[in-house]
Amino acid sequence: MAMEDWAIVVGITKYPGLTELNGPERDALDFFSWVTSADGGGIDPASGRAKLIISSKCIPPPPYSDYIKAQPRMDDIIETLLELHSLALQNLKNGDGRQAGRRLYLYFAGHGFTPSFPLGEQVALLTANSSEDVYGNHIPGTSWADWLWTSGYFEEILLFMDCCRDYKSGMAANPIVLGPPKLGGAAVKKRFYCFAAEWGKESWERKMPDGKIHGVFTTTLMTGLRGAACDKSTGEITTVSLRSYLKQAMPFFFSEKDRNDPRIQKDPIVPDKGDGDFKITEVKDIPTYQITINLPAEYQNKPLQLISGSGAQMKITDLNGAGSKLTLTLPRASYTLKVKDEALVLGFEVKGIETQDATPKLDN
Amino acid sequence: MPLPNWTTEVKLTVQAEEPGTEIFLLDDQSRVLKREVGRLETSQAPGVYKIKLRAGYADREEIIFLEAAALTKSYPALPFYSPIPLDGTAARTESHVQAAQRLTGAGATKVVIGEGSSLFVFARDFPCGDDENQIPLVENPAQGLSIASLTGETLVDLQEKSEVNRGPEPWAGCLIQVDPGSYVLRHKAPDGRITEQLIYAPGDWHTRVFLTQRVVVPSGAGDEKPSRVPDVQGAAMLVTRDQEFRADDPTARLVELARLNLSSRRQVLAGSLREMLNHKFEQPMLGIYGAHLLLLEKELDVALFEVVIKNLRNLLGNSHPDVEALALATSEDGSSHVFNTPPMLRASWSLVVRATAKRPNLVPLGSMSGQLADCVLGNEPWLTWMPPRQVKQSSPIAEGVAGSQLDQDALTSDLVAALEAFVIPYKSTLITLPALIGDVLTEQYPIYAKLVGSAQEVIAKVIYWINAEYGISLEHSAQTRSSSLKFTDRQIETLVDSLGLPRYNVEQLLNKNAPSIHAKLERLEKETTIAEAEKAKESANAAS
Numbered sequence: 092m093a094m095e096d097w098a099i100v101v102g103i104t105k106y107p108g109l110t111e112l113n114g115p116e117r118d119a120l121d122f123f124s125w126v127t128s129a130d131g132g133g134i135d136p137a138s139g140r141a142k143l144i145i146s147s148k149c150i151p152p153p154p155y156s157d158y159i160k161a162q163p164r165m166d167d168i169i170e171t172l173l174e175l176h177s178l179a180l181q182n183l184k185n186g187d188g189r190q191a192g193r194r195l196y197l198y199f200a201g202h203g204f205t206p207s208f209p210l211g212e213q214v215a216l217l218t219a220n221s222s223e224d225v226y227g228n229h230i231p232g233t234s235w236a237d238w239l240w241t242s243g244y245f246e247e248i249l250l251f252m253d254c255c256r257d258y259k260s261g262m263a264a265n266p267i268v269l270g271p272p273k274l275g276g277a278a279v280k281k282r283f284y285c286f287a288a289e290w291g292k293e294s295w296e297r298k299m300p301d302g303k304i305h306g307v308f309t310t311t312l313m314t315g316l317r318g319a320a321c322d323k324s325t326g327e328i329t330t331v332s333l334r335s336y337l338k339q340a341m342p343f344f345f346s347e348k349d350r351n352d353p354r355i356q357k358d359p360i361v362p363d364k365g366d367g368d369f370k371i372t373e374v375k376d377i378p379t380y381q382i383t384i385n386l387p388a389e390y391q392n393k394p395l396q397l398i399s400g401s402g403a404q405m406k407i408t409d410l411n412g413a414g415s416k417l418t419l420t421l422p423r424a425s426y427t428l429k430v431k432d433e434a435l436v437l438g439f440e441v442k443g444i445e446t447q448d449a450t451p452k453l454d455n
Numbered sequence: 456m457p458l459p460n461w462t463t464e465v466k467l468t469v470q471a472e473e474p475g476t477e478i479f480l481l482d483d484q485s486r487v488l489k490r491e492v493g494r495l496e497t498s499q500a501p502g503v504y505k506i507k508l509r510a511g512y513a514d515r516e517e518i519i520f521l522e523a524a525a526l527t528k529s530y531p532a533l534p535f536y537s538p539i540p541l542d543g544t545a546a547r548t549e550s551h552v553q554a555a556q557r558l559t560g561a562g563a564t565k566v567v568i569g570e571g572s573s574l575f576v577f578a579r580d581f582p583c584g585d586d587e588n589q590i591p592l593v594e595n596p597a598q599g600l601s602i603a604s605l606t607g608e609t610l611v612d613l614q615e616k617s618e619v620n621r622g623p624e625p626w627a628g629c630l631i632q633v634d635p636g637s638y639v640l641r642h643k644a645p646d647g648r649i650t651e652q653l654i655y656a657p658g659d660w661h662t663r664v665f666l667t668q669r670v671v672v673p674s675g676a677g678d679e680k681p682s683r684v685p686d687v688q689g690a691a692m693l694v695t696r697d698q699e700f701r702a703d704d705p706t707a708r709l710v711e712l713a714r715l716n717l718s719s720r721r722q723v724l725a726g727s728l729r730e731m732l733n734h735k736f737e738q739p740m741l742g743i744y745g746a747h748l749l750l751l752e753k754e755l756d757v758a759l760f761e762v763v764i765k766n767l768r769n770l771l772g773n774s775h776p777d778v779e780a781l782a783l784a785t786s787e788d789g790s791s792h793v794f795n796t797p798p799m800l801r802a803s804w805s806l807v808v809r810a811t812a813k814r815p816n817l818v819p820l821g822s823m824s825g826q827l828a829d830c831v832l833g834n835e836p837w838l839t840w841m842p843p844r845q846v847k848q849s850s851p852i853a854e855g856v857a858g859s860q861l862d863q864d865a866l867t868s869d870l871v872a873a874l875e876a877f878v879i880p881y882k883s884t885l886i887t888l889p890a891l892i893g894d895v896l897t898e899q900y901p902i903y904a905k906l907v908g909s910a911q912e913v914i915a916k917v918i919y920w921i922n923a924e925y926g927i928s929l930e931h932s933a934q935t936r937s938s939s940l941k942f943t944d945r946q947i948e949t950l951v952d953s954l955g956l957p958r959y960n961v962e963q964l965l966n967k968n969a970p971s972i973h974a975k976l977e978r979l980e981k982e983t984t985i986a987e988a989e990k991a992k993e994s995a996n997a998a999s
Contacts, residue, residue: 207955258835289719289720290719290720290835291718291719291720291835292719322484323484331486332484332486335481335484335485335486335487336485338485339481339485342514352512352536355512356512356719357512398502398503398520399483399503400483400502400503401461401482401483401499401500401501401502401503401504401521402461402462402500402501402502403461403462403500404502405461405500405501405502405503423484424483424484424503425481425483425484425485425503425504425505425518426483426503426518427503427518427519427520429520436519436520438503438505438517438518438519438520439518440505440516440518
């Protein structure tokens with residue numbers, strides 16, 4: 092039986108016991124929209140295989156009188172995870188092996204922290220009924236992803252966590268209610284985890300060009316998944332191409348002030364799980380970005396060469412540098428501009444961020 | 456002219472002026488090809504590449520065209536952020552440099568409380584473009600700061616005793632002549648909450664602590680506005696032979712880079728920075744941070760690590776708590792030091808705690824270290840804590856929760872049951888921790904949510920993880936029932952490690968509940984035996 096893809100998408104905005112956030116619910120909706128679109132994650136929204144848990148859809152909805160009453164809670168999220176467990180057992184009973192699906196997307200946005208145990212690259216999402224004194228109400232996203240991966244419930248697990256990662260001393264991750272991981276399951280198992288912040292650091296949200304507040308990490312992620320992170324030759328968005336995009340592009344989704352603030356960590360953490368590269372999705376039309384380069388005087392009105400790639404893949408295109416501006420339409424990549432038969436070389440990058448691509452900074 | 460061969464590899468060398476700078480080589484689609492620290496040498500096919508440099512959170516990128524000839528690129532030091540107003544750092548302001556120099560220079564005024572060592576605490580603030588928040592700069596950057604003795608007595612109120620400049624770039628500095636030894640840097644926040652950390656002032660050395668301010672956003676939906684307070688967690692420290700502060704000290708920049716990398720756990724020891732550790736270094740904090748960075752590497756370079764410890768002991772003697780903690784990393788017998796007081800760094804504290812699994816006397820029960828072990832805060836790189844008396848005052852069992860009168864004994868009993876569930880080997884399915892958490896504790900006691908951070912519950916969770924991660928179950932036998940729970944060394948090590956508590960503290964927690972655990976275990980075992988016997992009888996009846 093062909094296995095299908097699943098998604099659990101959580102965005103918690105209202106924390107009566109902590110500071111209120113603005114971006115997570117909007118970001119979760121955005122991820123949900125992508126994961127259920129035909130040219131994105133491809134999960135049929137009517138199939139019930141994409142679960143959305145956000146603050147405003149809770150019953151009763153916010154506001155709450157105090158944090159104790161706030162939703163969503165751990166059980167709301169664990170319930171969806173347990174459905175996957177039931178499905179795996181059902182498939183086993185039906186002779187299809189103890190596997191729940193082909194791929195699982197886990198997206199968690201909200202307040203978070205790093206538990207003190209288990210040791211390693213752990214991130215937990217605090218549920219709405221958390222407070223400064225109550226960090227026990229959480230979903231250990233990495234532990235759940237690891238459990239599902241170890242048990243082989245999916246061939247591929249993609250975990251995205253737009254949460255802070257403050258270390259919490261003496262706060263162990265909540266146990267996985269299913270006990271120790273199972274052995275067996277899918278023969279091929281791959282993981283791809285991305286975290287908005289590094290160990291002990293905060294994630295960030297800010298007003299984006301659409302006038303609304305979003306997580307900086309999720310904005311970068313969604314821009315990448317919608318095409319900017321694709322390989323410029325194949326159109327495939329793979330785990331390696333997405334990692335490269337997130338690392339390089341995320342600083343440019345900060346405000347200029349924050350981007351230049353050396354106190355702020357600006358790139359996400361994408362731990363190497365040793366599972367190799369694999370394809371996430373593919374875009375039909377490789378996105379291109381129009382850029383206008385302000386040519387220095389020594390480049391104006393001279394024959395120019397646009398160079399991209401390296402080795403056997405290197406491509407040299409002749410251009411005519413008439414005037415002080417050069418407008419090009421190019422896919423995301425680094426390029427150099429060379430005056431033909433001269434030593435002058437300018438480097439520039441098309442970052443796959445429209446507003447930033449208008450006049451790229453030149454390296455010389 | 457013949458066309459170049461675009462597949463013949465060409466040599467590329469990237470040299471960073473500062474040895475602690477990370478260097479990445481990326482392809483034209485930003486995929487990482489190579490990473491080094493300080494200097495990168497490689498051979499690549501001709502083409503377009505990106506060079507990225509990183510120091511702290513400061514970075515720089517350049518796109519290059521590697522043609523037919525070998526290429527060498529050199530880059531100056533990056534302006535990373537540091538609380539110390541060092542030359543070439545992002546937050547250097549001339550007024551702060553001058554103030555720090557004057558306050559530590561010859562003839563500087565001192566507060567005298569001892570002799571043989573000195574402490575200098577310099578707190579500062581500066582406009583950093585928080586336009587969106589409009590949080591005003593502080594008037595006295597040392598607000599709420601003090602130096603206390605190990606017994607808690609305030610020795611110097613830094614807010615009162617510091618020289619303060621309340622101008623557009625405010626600062627507050629205080630030079631204190633002290634006896635060599637351990638002191639507590641205390642910060643009392645406007646809401647009364649106190650955090651503390653240890654400062655060790657070695658004899659014949661000058662210890663300098665620099666702080667900037669951080670923004671505190673109040674939790675909840677009140678009208679309280681964000682404010683700026685001294686950033687104790689982000690403090691920087693230099694330990695120098697020279698009394699006068701020098702903004703142009705290149706080694707101080709390396710010390711700061713090492714601190715930043717340790718706080719974010721980046722493994723960056725390579726090249727000349729590694730060589731520096733292997734030879735004589737004159738800045739003890741570089742050695743202490745460097746040794747911890749060595750421990751982050753996948754395979755510890757034991758020879759280099761031991762050289763660093765030897766050098767540190769030559770510089771600081773055999774009683775510096777962080778050096779002695781480091782000496783425990785490769786052998787629990789590596790130091791004879793008893794940690795009545797904690798070390799300065801959190802990573803050092805973890806080494807001490809881990810070593811207590813085999814040498815419990817390292818942290819005596821009732822010592823300052825033993826008392827604050829339950830109150831340690833989470834951040835890196837400094838070990839910070841709330842005073843134990845404050846923790847007791849803000850006990851998680853708070854008033855006004857759903858109007859219920861909490862039955863402490865009954866709740867403890869249920870938590871004990873949660874613990875007990877994992878003391879029973881897996882073959883018993885009578886009760887499980889998740890079931891208890893989900894069905895019993897939460898439903899019966901809404902206040903349970905407020906207790907999940909309690910040590911007992913954490914123990915229960917950790918025991919779960921021991922079982923889940925290692926596939927082992929805790930021993931439970933007739934021989935162990937008399938007085939205390941018995942754990943294997945491995946289990947104790949895991950508990951010590953994960954709870955972050957010295958062994959004596961762990962044992963105290965476990966043994967406190969032992970009698971009730973044993974009583975309930977025996978009852979459950981009896982029930983299990985009866986249930987199994989009945990089941991066997993039913994099966995036999997059915998078969999016949």
